[in-house]
Amino acid sequence: MLPTELLLFRVKAGLVEPRRLKPTPQNLALAETLIAAFEAHVGKRRCDLDEELRALEAGRQDFKVVRGLAHLLSNLGTFEASGPLEPGTVRSRVFELAQTGVPSRRHTAQVLEQAARSLTAQATGSGRPLNADELLGALYADLPDQQTLVAFEPPAPLELIHRYDLAQAQGTLYRAYELVITARRNEPARYKQLLKYLKFFGLMATVEGDANLGFTLTLDGPASLFGGTTRYGLGMAKFLPALLHVTKWDLSASLKPRRDLAWVDPADTEWSFQLTSEDGYVSHYAPPQEHDSALESGFAERFAKLETPWQLEREVDLVPVPGGVILPDFRLVNGDRSVLVEIVGYWRPEYLRKKFELLRKAGRTDVIVCVSERLNLERAGVNPADFGERLVWFKGVLNPKEVLALAERHAVTET
Known part of the structure; x- marks a missing residue:
């Protein structure tokens, strides 16, 4: 991401608009020049590279753009102390x-x-x-300006511009104190990656809604939890590239105005940042895999070989529950009837307790829970009786025919 001093934006009627670079021939040429400078300095000291970068930005009105692009490129390089001695x-x-x-x-x-x-x-x-x-x-040789650029992974010029645009949008979230994401219906199964990154970056979300109206994730930010610090806002900024892998969403962020800028209206008490899946930002995070585990992929492969009117779907809706959210692995659909499938493989006792507690709180009778016999639910404090006949035990391989038998009994009709 970019440091605060390299963020470029404007504010219109309280709405923040981050700076974006159009992929014009001039901007692509600038990106190519900067990339070439880094490539030419592999094996050389950072101070030598910095000297050339200063020469490239000299006399330019858009010198902050040059610095911003160079900052992102430096994150793609590895600087180390070199030489024969430590x-x-x-x-x-x-x-x-x-x-x-x-x-x-x-x-x-x-x-x-x-x-x-x-x-x-x-x-x-x-x-x-x-x-x-x-x-x-x-x-x-270990001082920052004396370190040597020992490795560099050059991006394509257009990729660098995409990274710059996204970094400007991420920087807008540094001062966010609330973030509201509306994920609409019929989206690919990208929710799991969102939930994974929420947890990874220490973000807490309240999930509301349903499959018909869509789901709303509300994230509280630093103003409500940590006073003036931007630590939580940084977490939101790092989370943004993961959101880009979900199709059809809207984001609305409430921000604290910057008071260190002379042009900011002192009467502003709140800024807003709006973003949608149609805005064309590109994520540099790796897209999520279709299946999270060999258990899921193996089940899907075996199911595909069956002759059955039931269809196996990966596009499963979030199920909000008190204290959290669950995202079943699959949905089985037959006409207007459907049932959810959750596969529980090899996990720690703490995970099992939380997983089954959320499933129990959901109160859904249309969720089939498939559990490996290798798991000791009683030791994890889980009572299998809470799920009655909706529990499928498997050893090594999950038989889709057993799941289908329960689907016939527990599927619900969509209204």
Whole structure:
């Protein structure tokens, strides 16, 4: 993402509009030039790269755009201390030798010579003596500006522009104190990745709605939980690329106005940021896999070989429950009748307790729960009797015929 000082946006009637770069020939050429600069400096120090970047932005009115693109490229590179010696070892030896004698140019030269002799074998392994330049270069090679660009993964120019646009949108969320996402019906099964990233970034969401009206996820931000800190807003910003993998959604964020900018209207008490799935942002997060586990993929493959009027769907709606949300793995549909299928494989006791507690709270009688015999539900504090005849035990392989038999008895008719 981008630091605050590189965020570019405007505010119209309280609505924040982040800066976006059009893929014009000029912008694509700029992106290509910056990418080439990084490629040319692989094996060179960061300070040398920074010097060329300063030359590229000199005299440009859009210098913040150049810096923003360069910042994103630096995140695609690996900077490390290079050279034959570990800088900390060199400093320790040099400072130890420097404690004796009177400081002078001659004394400094003697210290470097002694240190080079004592570190030669460790550095080269061949006995070749180190010279003063090598020793001086290793002395502070771990400082940021002295580190070497050892690896760089160049993006395509258009990809860099997409990343820049998304980073500007992410930066808008730094000061968010509430985020509301409306996920509409008939979307691909991307919800699990959303829930995974919510948990990963420490975000808490309240889920409301149903399959007919759509689902609304409300995330509280830093103003309500942590006062003035933007830590929670950073979590929201990191979450945004995951949202882009869901089709048909709307996002509305409430923001605290920036008071450090002279052009901001002091009368503004709240800003708003609006985003939809139609705005054309591109995620750099890997898309979710079709199946989360071998159990699910194996079940789907075996089901596909059956001759049955039932259809197996991965596009399953969120089921909000008190204290959380569940997202069943599959839906079985036969005409206007349907039933949900949840497969529970190999998980820790804490996960099992939470999973089955949410299933119990849901109060849904149209959920078939498939559980591996390897799991000790009683030890996890789960009572299998809570699910009655809707529980399918399996050993190694889940037989779709057993699931279909329960589907015939427990499916509900959609209204």
